[in-house]
Amino acid sequence: MSTPETGPPPYPPLRSPVTAEELLAARGTSPIRSLDDLAADTFDSDEELDEFLAFAYAERRRDVA
Secondary structure, X not given: OOXXXXXXXXXXXXXXXXXXHHHHHHHOOOOOOOHHHHOOOOOOXXXXXXXXXXXXXXXXXXOOO
16 A cells, blocks of 8 residues: 655646636737737838848758758
8 A cells, every 4th residue: 555645746736717818808908900909110220120131031041051
Protein backbone atom coordinates (compact mmCIF):
# COMPACT_ATOMS: atom_id res chain seq x y z
CA MET A 1 0.00 0.00 0.00
CA SER A 2 1.37 3.45 -0.89
CA THR A 3 1.03 6.63 1.12
CA PRO A 4 -0.72 9.63 -0.38
CA GLU A 5 1.49 12.53 -1.44
CA THR A 6 0.90 15.82 0.32
CA GLY A 7 2.44 18.13 -2.31
CA PRO A 8 0.59 20.17 -4.93
CA PRO A 9 -1.10 18.33 -7.79
CA PRO A 10 1.11 17.72 -10.87
CA TYR A 11 -1.19 19.82 -13.07
CA PRO A 12 -2.62 23.35 -12.76
CA PRO A 13 -6.14 23.66 -11.35
CA LEU A 14 -8.90 23.94 -13.92
CA ARG A 15 -10.42 27.37 -14.46
CA SER A 16 -13.95 27.94 -15.55
CA PRO A 17 -14.18 28.66 -19.28
CA VAL A 18 -14.28 32.35 -20.19
CA THR A 19 -15.59 33.69 -23.49
CA ALA A 20 -13.65 36.10 -25.69
CA GLU A 21 -16.27 38.76 -24.98
CA GLU A 22 -15.74 38.35 -21.23
CA LEU A 23 -11.96 38.65 -21.63
CA LEU A 24 -12.33 41.80 -23.75
CA ALA A 25 -14.75 43.35 -21.24
CA ALA A 26 -12.38 42.59 -18.35
CA ARG A 27 -9.61 44.52 -20.12
CA GLY A 28 -11.88 47.36 -21.18
CA THR A 29 -11.34 46.74 -24.89
CA SER A 30 -13.67 46.16 -27.78
CA PRO A 31 -13.46 43.84 -30.79
CA ILE A 32 -11.82 45.06 -34.00
CA ARG A 33 -14.55 46.33 -36.28
CA SER A 34 -12.49 47.51 -39.29
CA LEU A 35 -8.94 47.67 -40.61
CA ASP A 36 -8.79 51.31 -39.51
CA ASP A 37 -8.76 50.03 -35.90
CA LEU A 38 -5.37 48.44 -36.67
CA ALA A 39 -3.79 51.51 -38.25
CA ALA A 40 -0.73 52.89 -36.48
CA ASP A 41 2.02 55.36 -37.31
CA THR A 42 4.90 53.05 -36.48
CA PHE A 43 7.51 54.49 -38.84
CA ASP A 44 8.33 58.18 -39.13
CA SER A 45 9.23 57.99 -42.82
CA ASP A 46 9.19 55.72 -45.84
CA GLU A 47 12.97 55.42 -45.57
CA GLU A 48 12.67 54.10 -42.00
CA LEU A 49 10.11 51.53 -43.19
CA ASP A 50 12.40 50.50 -46.06
CA GLU A 51 15.32 50.03 -43.64
CA PHE A 52 13.17 47.87 -41.37
CA LEU A 53 11.94 45.72 -44.26
CA ALA A 54 15.48 45.24 -45.60
CA PHE A 55 16.61 44.17 -42.11
CA ALA A 56 13.66 41.78 -41.70
CA TYR A 57 14.23 40.15 -45.11
CA ALA A 58 17.97 39.78 -44.42
CA GLU A 59 17.28 38.15 -41.04
CA ARG A 60 14.84 35.68 -42.63
CA ARG A 61 17.42 34.63 -45.22
CA ARG A 62 20.42 34.64 -42.86
CA ASP A 63 20.12 30.98 -41.83
CA VAL A 64 18.95 29.72 -45.23
CA ALA A 65 22.29 29.99 -47.01
